[in-house]
Amino acid sequence: MSSVPGWANVNERRNLPPALAVSTVILGIREGHDGGPDKLCLPLVRRIRQPHAGLWALPGGPVDASESLGQAAGRSLADTTGLRPSYLEQLYTFGDIDRSPTHRLVTIAYFALLNADQVGATVQDENVAWFDIDDPNMAQLAFDHRKIVDYALWRLRNKTEYGQIAHRLLGERFTLAALRGVYEAILGRRLDPANFRRTLKNTATIEATEEYLAGGQHRPPRLYRYVGHGPDPLEVDPSQG
Amino acid sequence: MSSVPGWANVNERRNLPPALAVSTVILGIREGHDGGPDKLCLPLVRRIRQPHAGLWALPGGPVDASESLGQAAGRSLADTTGLRPSYLEQLYTFGDIDRSPTHRLVTIAYFALLNADQVGATVQDENVAWFDIDDPNMAQLAFDHRKIVDYALWRLRNKTEYGQIAHRLLGERFTLAALRGVYEAILGRRLDPANFRRTLKNTATIEATEEYLAGGQHRPPRLYRYVGHGPDPLEVDPSQG
DNA sequence: TTCGTTAGAGTCATTCTGACATTAAGTGTC
DNA sequence: GACACTTAATGTCAGAATGACTCTAACGAA
Known part of the structure; x- marks a missing residue:
């Protein structure tokens, strides 16, 4: 995530089209301890650049000119977390004017599912970690990512199938x-x-x-x-x- | 639709982010004649520029830097058809690499509903017309707009509420x-x-x-x-x- | 062998659903 | 005005789906 092709800095991109990014809500299942119920959980990455440096955020990145949106979601996911989920579905596109403090940013949110084996095999470090969906740390995420997570959960619960x-x-x-x-x-x-x-x-x-x-x-x-x-x-x- | 801000021509926009547009599937209801069943119908606009000049297409246009995505959908709809629907919902974002022959185009599709009064009050001319969803003219639309219409109908039929x-x-x-x-x-x-x-x-x-x-x-x-x-x-x- | 726990099948009353019958209330015709 | 015709609105009934519950089977542990 150090050099981001396609994203010019703020001054360069006046009068240019909005920057286009993908972000993915990846949900997995974790067995409850002490016989408690299972819990949904998801991986987040710590932002190392401005804006919102230091905050936890959904994995993602800019859309490359040579890839479709779904491919961008899959690739950026592998790049930032190493995960290759078995299920990927487009969720919603967020494009309010003020959702990033530094530039106009349109994000296509994706929704992915991981099976239990994949959750267990994930490497965690100080910049990638899993959180239960009711974890207090989930309260403040970068950008409007908390809203995106809530929408993913709403969609999951309202799935007919x-x-x-x-x-x-x-x-x-x-x-x-x-x-x-x-x-x-x-x-x-x-x-x-x-x-x-x-x-x-x-x-x-x-x-x-x-x-x-x-x-x-x-x-x-x-x-x-x-x-x-x-x-x-x-x-x-x-x-x- | 003569001068389109934000959309540079093909040569200018090499290495630039994808062009961002909104398109809207506007569905209305029309009473069946001879006691037949009611029919769903939608307005299309004829393209007057390349690519696909002359073909029927969904109303829409580029996303302006000063407006949210939903606002862009509503505004471009009013600009091209004069319609102001009572319901607007984001449908899906289409971003395959080859969906436009001339440039990389990402389209956020919206889904709108019109009540019977609004359908009747619509002005039609040679560049704006209503079609029943089973009209043979619907077979070939510009870009992948036929796919967008089909997806809108699928979503409508699968609405829980x-x-x-x-x-x-x-x-x-x-x-x-x-x-x-x-x-x-x-x-x-x-x-x-x-x-x-x-x-x-x-x-x-x-x-x-x-x-x-x-x-x-x-x-x-x-x-x-x-x-x-x-x-x-x-x-x-x-x-x- | 016995006990505790989970797997899996069965029972029963309630609710939901589709098909159909019946009555109510208007218009048009003779 | 009597009557036919059409649609509005309510009622009935059988079968399917659902929730709460009971009962038996099959394992490990003691």
Whole structure:
């Protein structure tokens, strides 16, 4: 993030089009401790340049002339955090005049999901860290990034089809209890295990495998697999990024 | 649309940030003739400059440095068509590299609704015209505007809350039959009048008035009013545009 | 072997939904 | 004025979906 192509300094860019950037809200799931509920969490990067140097911000960067918007989101994410999420979806474009104190900045916000394995493998240092969504440190982020995070959570909770979303927060195979934990973290309330099982069996996007999860304390649960249909019309394929 | 501030020509803008524009899909409702179902329709403007000169396109224009994105959508809409819709919502941002043959163009698409009175009062000339969404002329639009229209229709059909949307396509007061016509046009299928009435009574966002619509051929229907709650977190207020 | 815990299936009452019947209230025709 | 016709509005009923709950199965730990 030291030399930023495409972003001229304030004086140079009078009368030029707005600077264009992408930022990504990356959500992952973290197991609750002491049997508590699972929690949604996300990685933030510390800003090392003005404006808002020192504050935590969403990972992102400027849009390169040679890449599409989705590609820019995927690339800038890999550059700043090393993460390559399995799901990437455009969220909203923020372009109020005064959202940056130094220049006119239009940000296309993306929304990404990471499965549990990827969350665990993340390297953290003093400039990249994970926060629970209810962490007090989340109160003050750079720019209007707090607003962007809130909007991402609102969208997640109002998704009509959780199937896709939930399975992308887990691995390829998962137990129904783990899937229920994801739903509970998103919705913020407990669900009845029996009814949850029945409902999912009717959706036909979840398929039982013949494998069971061994090594637990109690009766080993069956593993399931997601067999959902095609993506939304404008969903991003992160493998192209 | 003759002199477009902010858009340099192709040679000038090598190595500059992408050009930023807004385009708006404005949907209105038109009564079906011969008792047929109501139809969704939208206004298009004919392009008078390259690229794609002569083709029909969504109304829009570049984003001015002094206005927010929503304001740019509202203003460019008034400039090109004279329309001032009662509802404006951001749809999606399109930024593929090759979506314009002459330059890198990022378009923030908006989605607007007009009520029946506003549709009727629109002036049409050879460069501004309304089309039914199933009109064959809609097959070839400038840029990727056909894709934008399709996405707007998909979003409209998948809205969880039709209440707001439907009432903005009608006037302040409306009959249940008119509201049902809007739903049928959006969903593309007939609905049972009795069940439709029952469902709406349970939503509590529609309120009966003491007025009746006179002048019809048959039993005069009661007029209803929309009393919905607040807007979505990021909904645009078009009165600010 | 017993106990504690989770997996998974089943029961039952309530609510929601689609299909359809019935009554109410106006206009136009003879 | 009687009648047919059309739409408005309410009611009924069966099947599906939902929430709360019970019961049995299968493991590890003691």
